[in-house]
Amino acid sequence: MPFRTDLVDAIGRTPLIRLRRASEATGCTILGKAEFMNPGQSVKDRAALYIIKDAVQRGALQPGGTIVEGTAGNTGIGIALVADALGFKTVIVIPETQSQEKKDMLRLAGAELVEVPAVPYANPNNYVKVSGRLAEELARTVPGGAVWANQFDNVANRQAHIETTAPEIFEDTGGAVDGFICSVGTGGTLAGTGIGLKQRNPAIKLGLADPMGAAMYSFFTKGDLSSSGSSISEGIGQNRVTRNVEGAPVDFACQIPDEEAVPIVFDLLLEEGLCVGLSTGINIAGAIRMAREMGPGHTIVTILCDYGTRYQSKLFNPDFMRSKGLPVPTWLERKSAVKV
């Protein structure tokens, strides 16, 4: 069919783009799956669609019903757009530290936003826990009922990647893929794509690229949940074993400091025209490390998670970056959309 039938049909089947600098630096073919080309401009559209489809199939979501979620932004944007297209309402609980651009987009897509302080998961006022309680309350009170998307522990999330992301990568590379690596928010992308690829060829290696401050590196290398340092990346950085990440068949793991990932994002924009967020920088840094580990001649795929305009006020704002002690290229001072 020469066109996609609607927004839901426009999710997925994203292109693989060869990352020139990363490939040349390693002698490997490093490919980025351009998830920012989904309608909600992130990888999370896939999980949003599968979570909503699953709730409808289970009969938990009736016409006109409400989807409630605790999200750092991208999942909420995906859910809100899919909900608009299918006739549902959206309520999003979001940590107030998330970028203004993501909050603005959520409101624009019709989501009702509940902003809460950013506190750790152990705290009962953590955004994920608040969203669960709110969903229970709304399920009793609003017409059409309400469901909690629960992206961290709802495995409809990773199923999206088992059934769509993995086969797309396998088909688009003609099966000639040696490794896949990405970071973890819920773990749906890592585990789902890893499982789906290994179903097709068990020799494909699965890699984890973890930001500082997250515990997945320690979990997959030593089996404990220790962490140190911090990262300005958004949407990734997990400190517990979610149901989505549980059992991810990880073969290789690395920890990427922001100082390593930030220049990759800036160079990618200036020299290859790809405008992405910092979780993508961490993914590409991980792909480069995995390529060096595997040696030249291999094909490694990673995820270009979301579009960079979502971070104009942070990653692409020289003042913000300086305040975090992170490197700012001189060209960004001249081109930044945020006036300094």
Ligand code: PMP
């Ligand atoms: N990058 C960004 C920008 C995200 O928002 C997310 C999801 N929170 C991820 C990466 C990680 O995806 P996943 O939840 O599948 O682990």
